Amino acid sequence: MRDDIKEKIEKIKRREVPNGYVKTDVGIIPSEWKVKKIKDAVVIRNDLRTPISEQDRDMMEGEFPYYGPTQVQDYIDCYTIEGPSVLIGEDGDHFLKYKDKEMTMHVDGKYSVNNHAHVIQYKSGCDIKWFMYVFQHRNLFNSITRQGAGRYKLTKDALSKLHMQIASEKEQQKVISILESFDKLISLLNTDITKKHNKKNWLMQNLLTGKIRFSEFGGEWEKKYIKNVVKEGSKVRVTDTSAYRRITIKLNCGGIEFMNTSREMADSRPFYVRTLGEIIIGKQNYFNGSIALVDEKYSGAICSNAIMSFKVQEKYCDKYFLLYYLSQNDFIRRKSFFANGTGQKELSEKDFLDFDIIIPKLEEQRKIAKVLKLADKEIELLEKKLEQTKLEKKVIMQLLLSGIVRVN
Numbered sequence: 001m002r003d004d005i006k007e008k009i010e011k012i013k014r015r016e017v018p019n020g021y022v023k024t025d026v027g028i029i030p031s032e033w034k035v036k037k038i039k040d041a042v043v044i045r046n047d048l049r050t051p052i053s054e055q056d057r058d059m060m061e062g063e064f065p066y067y068g069p070t071q072v073q074d075y076i077d078c079y080t081i082e083g084p085s086v087l088i089g090e091d092g093d094h095f096l097k098y099k100d101k102e103m104t105m106h107v108d109g110k111y112s113v114n115n116h117a118h119v120i121q122y123k124s125g126c127d128i129k130w131f132m133y134v135f136q137h138r139n140l141f142n143s144i145t146r147q148g149a150g151r152y153k154l155t156k157d158a159l160s161k162l163h164m165q166i167a168s169e170k171e172q173q174k175v176i177s178i179l180e181s182f183d184k185l186i187s188l189l190n191t192d193i194t195k196k197h198n199k200k201n202w203l204m205q206n207l208l209t210g211k212i213r214f215s216e217f218g219g220e221w222e223k224k225y226i227k228n229v230v231k232e233g234s235k236v237r238v239t240d241t242s243a244y245r246r247i248t249i250k251l252n253c254g255g256i257e258f259m260n261t262s263r264e265m266a267d268s269r270p271f272y273v274r275t276l277g278e279i280i281i282g283k284q285n286y287f288n289g290s291i292a293l294v295d296e297k298y299s300g301a302i303c304s305n306a307i308m309s310f311k312v313q314e315k316y317c318d319k320y321f322l323l324y325y326l327s328q329n330d331f332i333r334r335k336s337f338f339a340n341g342t343g344q345k346e347l348s349e350k351d352f353l354d355f356d357i358i359i360p361k362l363e364e365q366r367k368i369a370k371v372l373k374l375a376d377k378e379i380e381l382l383e384k385k386l387e388q389t390k391l392e393k394k395v396i397m398q399l400l401l402s403g404i405v406r407v408n
Contacts, residue, residue, distance in 0.1 A: 008404050021403070025163045030403040033167050039160035041126040044118055046156055050080045051115040064110050069117040070094055070101070079110040086132040087117040091153040095144050103140070104132040118159055126164075130172045133179050134164050134401055137394065167403065174407040175400045182393040189386040193379060200375040207368045208325050210360065217364040227353035229317040233280075233309030236273040238302050247274065247301040249282050252289035256280075256298045269304035278309045279323055283347045287332055293323050308349050318362060320369035325357060 008018045012028050022031045029035070038044070054074075057066065062077025069089030087105045094101050106129060113119055122128050143162055144152045167175065206212040210221055238244055246259045274280060276299040282290030283306055294309075303309075312319035325331065359365060399405040 005405060026165045029165045033165050033403060035163050035165055038162050038164060041164055041166060042131050043121045043123050044156060044160060045121050046119055048081050048119050049115045050112045067107060067111060067113045080112045082110050084108045086120040086128045088135060090116050090118055095140055095152045098137050098139055102136050104136050106132050126166050127172050129176045185389055189382060193382045196379045203375060204328055208328055214367055221358045221360045223356055223358050226355050230310040230312050233278045233311055234273050234275045238271045241271055244302040247298050247303050249290045249292045251285060256292045269306060271302040271304050273302055274309060275299055278311055280307050280309045282307050286347045291327055318365040318369050320373060321365035324372050
């Protein structure tokens with residue numbers, strides 16, 4: 001970063017106003033920029049919104065998108081809006097996640113919008129994409145009202161009174177062009193990640209069922225029971241949870257993550273230490289892909305008995321092969337669950353150990369696991385690149401939309 005930019009940032013941190021800048025309701029910005037209320041900068045066209053129930057939409061299947069506050073809700077056979085707009089949510093809990101979730105969305109073509117998003121359209125002097133980026137990750141907490149537990153609302157009146165900074169139209173276009181280049185890269189990375197996931201799913205469907213075999217392997221696969229290839233996981237129980245990190249399993253085979261302290265303290269279940277190499281499964285969410293392998297990062301952490309664990313006896317079965325095998329959607333759907341005392345469906349540990357699996361010899365298992373681990377690595381690298389690109393975009397947005405970095 002250039003020294004002059006660093007100097008501006010340091011001055012602003014000290015609440016000093018650099019030369020050529022002014023202090024305004026939206027912060028310190030270049031002196032030639034304007035500050036306007038949203039009602040004076042853009043047009044709020046909520047009169048174009050069309051609330052249509054899900055039941056009615058089921059009878060209106062078509063090609064035109066029907067938008068909610070953050071994404072497409074459906075595709076229907078008619079439209080009420082044509083041309084570019086920016087949507088910003090009217091209600092929902094996404095207002096609390098503004099740092100990670102995008103609060104605004106650009107839409108174009110022929111479409112309809114439900115009554116949970118404000119429709120923003122162009123007024124002379126402010127490009128709606130400039131509006132979109134200014135409010136994409138803006139904290140609106142002081143402008144929203146609460147409507148019951150977890151329900152928040154940004155009314156049209158509150159939105160219209162918010163202030164925003166506006167650069168010259170020429171500078172707006174240059175900033176928009178830079179940020180759009182990041183959006184294009186993010187879109188390409190998301191597409192690549194989807195393709196890699198589809199490739200991995202295809203490999204799993206074919207390699208883990210023996211539909212496709214490696215040329216060096218032959219012979220029939222054997223039927224075994226899970227209880228014959230695993231042993232019990234760690235039973236070291238912890239009474240003082242404050243000395244440990246707690247882990248849980250992300251859904252859809254998304255791996256493991258640490259949980260926050262407040263949730264640790266709130267859970268009254270018994271806790272057990274998890275050790276390196278254990279396969280852990282969420283009893284209530286196995287059918288949603290809640291399965292993972294404990295690696296070095298999470299070894300020594302704890303989880304409650306809502307998550308079962310076991311160690312693979314690797315003289316019989318490769319642990320990575322078994323992890324992938326048990327992660328197959330088709331395999332999960334075939335297995336039984338029972339209702340616990342709360343009425344929720346839960347995987348029975350006893351039943352789980354009696355599940356039968358059809359597996360090849362150990363060397364073929366290892367070869368299959370190696371291919372699938374490589375597929376996971378490709379996905380992991382792309383996901384890291386995606387997160388880095390999103391972070392870079394946020395930094396650039398902050399610098400450009402505040403005028404700390406100028407492009408004219």
